[in-house]
Amino acid sequence: MITNVPNPLYVANPERYTSMKYKRCGKSGLQLSRLSLGLWQNFGAVDSVANARAMLRTAFDLGITHFDLANNYGPNFGSAEETYGTIHKQDFAHYRDELIISSKAGYDMWAGPYGDGGSRKYLVASCDQSLKRTGLEYFDIFYHHCMDPNTPIEESMGALDYIVRSGRALYAGISNYQPAQAKEAIAILKSLGTPLLIHQPRYNMLDRWIEDGLTDVLDAGGVGAIVFSPLAQGVLTNKYLNGIPEGSRASRPELIYLNNKDITPEKIQKVQQLNAIAEGRGQSLAQMALAWTLHNPTVTSCLIGASRPAQIEDSVAALNNLEFSADEISKIDAIIR
Numbered sequence: 001m002i003t004n005v006p007n008p009l010y011v012a013n014p015e016r017y018t019s020m021k022y023k024r025c026g027k028s029g030l031q032l033s034r035l036s037l038g039l040w041q042n043f044g045a046v047d048s049v050a051n052a053r054a055m056l057r058t059a060f061d062l063g064i065t066h067f068d069l070a071n072n073y074g075p076n077f078g079s080a081e082e083t084y085g086t087i088h089k090q091d092f093a094h095y096r097d098e099l100i101i102s103s104k105a106g107y108d109m110w111a112g113p114y115g116d117g118g119s120r121k122y123l124v125a126s127c128d129q130s131l132k133r134t135g136l137e138y139f140d141i142f143y144h145h146c147m148d149p150n151t152p153i154e155e156s157m158g159a160l161d162y163i164v165r166s167g168r169a170l171y172a173g174i175s176n177y178q179p180a181q182a183k184e185a186i187a188i189l190k191s192l193g194t195p196l197l198i199h200q201p202r203y204n205m206l207d208r209w210i211e212d213g214l215t216d217v218l219d220a221g222g223v224g225a226i227v228f229s230p231l232a233q234g235v236l237t238n239k240y241l242n243g244i245p246e247g248s249r250a251s252r253p254e255l256i257y258l259n260n261k262d263i264t265p266e267k268i269q270k271v272q273q274l275n276a277i278a279e280g281r282g283q284s285l286a287q288m289a290l291a292w293t294l295h296n297p298t299v300t301s302c303l304i305g306a307s308r309p310a311q312i313e314d315s316v317a318a319l320n321n322l323e324f325s326a327d328e329i330s331k332i333d334a335i336i337r
Contacts, residue, residue: 020063
């Protein structure tokens with residue numbers, strides 16, 4: 001029951017925690033919702049704030065407690081954090097202690113030699129800017145977004161340690177680190193007394209690179225994983241079952257993350273075979289793809305993106321069937337390997 005809140009504009013669904021599944025993050029005391037909402041796209045300055053607000057409300061009403069940001073999410077850079085900050089003040093400020101809000105720094109953000117990378121200068125300054133844009137007093141998790149080969153890893157991890165110790169964040173995370181780099185980061189942060197909480201890598205049925213060493217490193221270090229791109233930028237949905245539709249993301253050659261070179265006849269054939277398995281499970285291909293990522297015991301949570309509330313509802317429905325038979329796993333492995 002909400003108290004001491006004068007006429008709140010938004011009252012969350014009182015049943016939000018009854019159906020969502022949660023999992024402990026590595027060996028920490030923190031539990032994350034099995035699905036988390038990423039604000040990489042559709043929350044920028046060019047997007048509808050009303051739609052963004054509806055998606056955030058829908059996610060929280062369904063028990064999703066983790067909202068994931070980064071300094072350069074938009075467009076424009078920083079605008080996703082500003083959008084979230086506006087909505088947080090209106091709707092979520094009185095639920096702050098029920099939320100996990102994360103942000104990151106590592107990729108290009110502002111001009112000059114201090115606007116990207118892994119230096120202490122950049123990471124601390126970017127964290128301060130992100131807090132100002134969101135209007136938050138602290139982040140629950142602050143990540144180094146990518147390994148910087150030009151900065152000693154000791155400096156980057158030292159910056160994360162300082163960010164936590166200074167109260168800017170509660171936990172430290174890394175993203176896009178390879179196994180050897182992650183192992184080193186885990187050891188450094190442990191020695192500093194700020195254990196690494198979580199790693200955020202890309203992972204889906206068509207891109208299983210984390211199984212080649214990274215999951216072993218995370219398990220040994222007691223570190224959780226939250227994976228992004230579980231639908232392979234939409235490839236693991238029904239959108240491309242019959243080729244590349246006009247107007248789809250893959251039909252736009254200017255996009256660097258997904259274009260028609262990625263959607264080969266061989267890949268479409270695999271997607272069609274996977275869809276047949278999903279139909280046999282009573283799921284859409286997208287739902288099965290989400291369930292498959294969560295089937296990996298190292299994975300704590302799966303980051304979903306959305307352009308409208310109904311997509312979030314559809315994704316959460318994937319949690320109704322997370323179990324795979326040995327035969328299903330064997331068939332999926334045969335298709336994608």
